[in-house]
Amino acid sequence: MLDLRLYMAQRLSAMVMIPLTLGHIAVMIYAIQDGLSAAEILGRTRGSVLWFVFYGLFVLAVSLHAAIGLRVIVHETLGLKGRALDIFMWLAGLLLLVTGLRAVLAVTL
Amino acid sequence: MTADSNGLHVDVWRGSGTEGSFERFLVPMQESQTILDVVAWIQQYADPTLSYRYACRVGMCGSCAMMVNGVPRWTCRTHIKKVIKDNVLTIAPLRNLPVIKDLAADMDPFFDRWVAAGGVHHPTRDRNDAVEQISPATPERIEADAGIECINCSVCYAACDTVANNVDFLGPAALQRAWTLYLDPKDADPGAILDAVSGRGGCHNCHSQGSCTLHCPNGLNPMKAIAGLKRETVSSFFRGGR
Numbered sequence: 001m002l003d004l005r006l007y008m009a010q011r012l013s014a015m016v017m018i019p020l021t022l023g024h025i026a027v028m029i030y031a032i033q034d035g036l037s038a039a040e041i042l043g044r045t046r047g048s049v050l051w052f053v054f055y056g057l058f059v060l061a062v063s064l065h066a067a068i069g070l071r072v073i074v075h076e077t078l079g080l081k082g083r084a085l086d087i088f089m090w091l092a093g094l095l096l097l098v099t100g101l102r103a104v105l106a107v108t109l
Numbered sequence: 110m111t112a113d114s115n116g117l118h119v120d121v122w123r124g125s126g127t128e129g130s131f132e133r134f135l136v137p138m139q140e141s142q143t144i145l146d147v148v149a150w151i152q153q154y155a156d157p158t159l160s161y162r163y164a165c166r167v168g169m170c171g172s173c174a175m176m177v178n179g180v181p182r183w184t185c186r187t188h189i190k191k192v193i194k195d196n197v198l199t200i201a202p203l204r205n206l207p208v209i210k211d212l213a214a215d216m217d218p219f220f221d222r223w224v225a226a227g228g229v230h231h232p233t234r235d236r237n238d239a240v241e242q243i244s245p246a247t248p249e250r251i252e253a254d255a256g257i258e259c260i261n262c263s264v265c266y267a268a269c270d271t272v273a274n275n276v277d278f279l280g281p282a283a284l285q286r287a288w289t290l291y292l293d294p295k296d297a298d299p300g301a302i303l304d305a306v307s308g309r310g311g312c313h314n315c316h317s318q319g320s321c322t323l324h325c326p327n328g329l330n331p332m333k334a335i336a337g338l339k340r341e342t343v344s345s346f347f348r349g350g351r
Contacts, residue, residue: 001277004342007313011343072314076274 001075001085006068013065020058045107052108059100067093117189119147121159122201125210131199144184144192145173148200148212161212168326171262175212176201181267183326204267219263219280226283227305228290231298241295249292256289256334258327265321265331277310281321281331284312288334291341303342312338 031041045051071089074080080088117138120131134151145163152159163173168186175184177192178199189198206214234241243250265281266272272280279287284306291302306312312335321331 001275001309002314003309003311004307004313004346007339008343008346076271081276 010068013061016061055104063096120199160210171260174262181264222279222283226279226287227302228286233297253289253292268320268324285331285334
C-alpha cells in the first residue's frame with residue numbers, strides 16, 4: 001500500500017513544509033498585529049514572484065503530503081485498495097493542487 | 110496442588126474458518142497453573158474434540174500462542190493469576206490469522222511473509238570454504254543477536270493493528286528477521302533484502318505504534334528493527350538505490 005517511493009515523497013514534502021509552515025504562521029501574525037487590510041495585503045502579494053513561489057511550493061508540498069496521508073487512512077479504515085486506491089490518491093492530490101493554486105494565483109497575479 | 114471448589118470459568122472459541130462461538134467450561138483451579146494447562150485440562154477431561162497447538166511447553170517453540178482475554182500471549186508461560194479477571198478467562202485463536210479449528214490458527218500467512226520480506230540467506234561461501242569468523246562484539250552483530258532470539262510465535266503479528274488493517278503488510282516478525290539478515294556480514298545480497306522490504310507491504314507501512322514490542326514474550330524490539338530498515342532504505346534511496 002505504501003512503498004518506498006510514496007514514503008519518501010511524503011517525508012520529503014513534510015521537510016519542505018516545515019520552514020514554509022513557520023513562514024506562513026509568521027506572516028499571519030505580522031499581518032494581524034500590523035492591522036493590514038485585505039487591500040494592503042493584496043497590494044503586497046500581487047505581482048510578487050516571491051509570494052507566488054512561497055505559496056506555490058507550499059500548495060505543491062501539501063497536495064503531495066496530504067494525498068499520500070489520505071491514501072493510508074482510506075486504505076486502513078475503509079479497505080479501499082488496488083487501482084481504486086491509486087485513483088483516490090491522485091484525485092485527492094489533484095483537488096488540493098487545483099484549489100490551492102487557484103487561491104495562490106488569485107492573490108499573486 | 111489445591112483445587113478451588115468454584116473453579117475457573119473459561120470461555121473457549123470453538124469453530125472453523127470464520128464460523129464459531131465461545132463455549133464455557135468450568136476448570137478446577139490449581140497452583141502454578143498456566144493458560145496451556147487450562148486448555149490441556151479441557152481437552153483431556155471435558156471435551157477431547159478441542160483443537161489447539163503446542164509442543165515444548167517451556168517457551169521455546171512458539172507454537173502455543175493464543176488470545177487470552179483479548180491479548181496475544183504465549184500460553185505455556187502465562188500463569189492464570191497474571192491475567193484472570195473476576196474468575197473468568199477468555200481464550201481465542203491468534204488474531205490476524207485464519208482459523209483452522211478452535212484455538213489452532215493457520216500460520217501460513219505469517220511464514221509466507223518471512224520469505225516475502227527477504228528472510229532467506231544469500232550465501233557468500235560454499236561448503237568447501239572455511240567458516241567465516243564473525244566478531245560478536247560489533248554493534249551490527251549485537252543488534253542482530255537480539256533479533257534472532259525470535260521464536261516465531263506470531264504474538265507480534267496478532268498484536269499489530271497495521272497487520273489487521275493492511276492486508277499487504279509483512280508484519281513485525283518478518284521485518285525483524287529481514288533486519289537481522291541485513292546486518293549479517295555473511296549475507297551476500299543485503300540490497301535484495303532492502304528491495305524486499307520496500308514494496309507495497311514493506312516496512313514503510315509501519316506506524317510505530319509499538320504493540321509488537323509491548324507484547325513480544327521474549328522482550329524483543331521489532332519496532333526498532335523496522336525503524337532500522339526504514340533508515341537503511343532511506344539511505345539507499347539517497348545513494349540512488351540499486
